[in-house]
Amino acid sequence: MTPTDCFQRAFEALERAGWRPRLTGEGRVQAFCRIHGDKKPSVKLKQTSSGVLLTCFAGCLRADVMKELGLTFGDVLVEQHVNTATKRRIEAVYVYEDELGRPVAEKVRYRPKGFVWRRPAGSDTA
Numbered sequence: 001m002t003p004t005d006c007f008q009r010a011f012e013a014l015e016r017a018g019w020r021p022r023l024t025g026e027g028r029v030q031a032f033c034r035i036h037g038d039k040k041p042s043v044k045l046k047q048t049s050s051g052v053l054l055t056c057f058a059g060c061l062r063a064d065v066m067k068e069l070g071l072t073f074g075d076v077l078v079e080q081h082v083n084t085a086t087k088r089r090i091e092a093v094y095v096y097e098d099e100l101g102r103p104v105a106e107k108v109r110y111r112p113k114g115f116v117w118r119r120p121a122g123s124d125t126a
Contacts, residue, residue, distance in 0.1 A: 063104075
């Protein structure tokens with residue numbers, strides 16, 4: 001899946017949920033958050049090289065926004081493939097957990113410096 005595919009999937013989810021998305025530029029969208037009942041659009045969607053960044057600037061948790069829209073990390077992140085021919089080694093792993101303490105994603109730091117997102121097996125839910 002490409003970053004454009006991720007963007008399209010997230011945009012369509014906003015439309016289906018009635019969040020009234022509006023394009024504000026290339027790879028950028030504003031929408032009304034239905035979690036807290038917006039009067040002004042506070043949800044921003046931005047296409048990046050690794051997928052899309054979905055944020056409610058009124059303070060709703062990203063996991064709650066994704067759940068409300070029926071999206072998973074697999075829907076909004078491009079699957080990263082590590083080239084095993086390089087001499088990189090893992091320096092640190094940062095685990096991201098849901099509200100129940102279950103791992104849902106990991107950010108891996110490599111040396112020489114580089115970062116990759118990965119999802120533990122069976123963590124396809126937001």
